[in-house]
Amino acid sequence: MANVNSIPTVDLSLFTSGDAQQKAAFVQQLGKAYEEVGFVAVKNHGIPDALIEQLYKHVQEFFSLPFDVKEQYEIPELAGQRGYTSFGKEHAKGFDAPDLKEFFQFGQTVIDSDPIQSEYPNNVQVREVPKFSPTMEEAYRYFERSGKSLLQAIAIYLGLDQYYFDDKIHNGNSILRAIHYPPITQEPKSAIRAEQHEDINLITLLVGASADGLEILDKQDHWVPVTSLPEQIVVNVGDMLQRLTNNRLKSTTHRVVNPPREKWGTSRFSIPFFLHPKSEMDLSSLQSCISENNPLQYEPITAGAYLDERLREIGLKK
Numbered sequence: 043m044a045n046v047n048s049i050p051t052v053d054l055s056l057f058t059s060g061d062a063q064q065k066a067a068f069v070q071q072l073g074k075a076y077e078e079v080g081f082v083a084v085k086n087h088g089i090p091d092a093l094i095e096q097l098y099k100h101v102q103e104f105f106s107l108p109f110d111v112k113e114q115y116e117i118p119e120l121a122g123q124r125g126y127t128s129f130g131k132e133h134a135k136g137f138d139a140p141d142l143k144e145f146f147q148f149g150q151t152v153i154d155s156d157p158i159q160s161e162y163p164n165n166v167q168v169r170e171v172p173k174f175s176p177t178m179e180e181a182y183r184y185f186e187r188s189g190k191s192l193l194q195a196i197a198i199y200l201g202l203d204q205y206y207f208d209d210k211i212h213n214g215n216s217i218l219r220a221i222h223y224p225p226i227t228q229e230p231k232s233a234i235r236a237e238q239h240e241d242i243n244l245i246t247l248l249v250g251a252s253a254d255g256l257e258i259l260d261k262q263d264h265w266v267p268v269t270s271l272p273e274q275i276v277v278n279v280g281d282m283l284q285r286l287t288n289n290r291l292k293s294t295t296h297r298v299v300n301p302p303r304e305k306w307g308t309s310r311f312s313i314p315f316f317l318h319p320k321s322e323m324d325l326s327s328l329q330s331c332i333s334e335n336n337p338l339q340y341e342p343i344t345a346g347a348y349l350d351e352r353l354r355e356i357g358l359k360k
């Protein structure tokens with residue numbers, strides 16, 4: 043990735059270990075960035091570099107397995123929510139052509155006695171790459187922790203109690219998705235690897251993808267490449283948070299484009315963490331985000347019902 047940021051940068055350590063003034067400054071920077079751009083690059087995000095390196099290594103090992111091995115880990119009844127999803131299964135909302143990607147999804151493991159456990163299917167263990175699932179699980183915990191801090195800052199920005207989201211995301215339905223965009227072998231029908239879309243969840247945390255290609259749509263309707271430093275993660279607002287805030291925080295449209303011809307021969311890997319609350323969370327817009335200038339835009343819905351609706355729209359759920 044290029045060494046220049048095209049989105050605002052924030053330093054999470056100001057929030058997690060700074061003094062009161064630094065913490066307040068972080069809250070304002072993050073909130074303003076989410077009102078204006080919807081995307082930030084986060085440094086000192088708390089996810090160890092060595093873990094990210096291991097994660098990419100095992101993810102690449104998994105995708106380089108033969109197709110008939112990967113296919114054993116595909117479970118259509120689970121709508122792609124756990125295990126492997128092969129090429130051509132997912133398309134963006136409103137588009138027919140499938141994205142040029144295969145992916146693997148890893149979900150929540152409940153370790154306390156919360157009965158919510160019965161809502162979640164088991165994660166899929168990949169026998170051929172023994173360290174794949176344990177590394178996904180370890181990374182999942184770190185993403186949850188960083189995401190929780192970011193949501194605490196967002197809660198303060200919205201005038202809510204700092205811990206407003208904590209119980210809503212504890213044992214939540216988050217997904218760690220490892221994606222492989224294969225090399226391009228012939229003149230592609232379109233210049234797009236993943237068609238434009240908005241994420242469904244509260245926030246998405248994305249560790250440095252292995253190649254350029256991610257772009258966001260700015261307010262002037264221009265596509266702007268997202269660039270961040272290797273030690274940063276990109277964190278964006280999803281539709282659930284946009285809905286909760288009655289469009290005050292922006293779920294910005296984004297896509298992944300093909301590389302220039304000289305890089306067609308290379309794969310692209312990326313590993314977004316989609317932070318979801320428990321399915322029972324009420325996504326009704328907050329009263330504090332409704333005003334004469336910004337009248338209520340959405341019907342009330344729970345996170346679970348909303349996710350279900352969206353999975354049907356993108357072709358994962360029938």
Ligand SMILES: O=C(O)CCC(=O)C(=O)O
Pocket residue numbers: 221236241248251256296297298311312314
């Ligand atoms: O591959 C990327 O960099 C982003 C993928 C993405 O936007 C998504 O899966 O929702």
Ligand SMILES: [Fe+2]
Pocket residue numbers: 239240241296
């Ligand atoms: Fe996305």
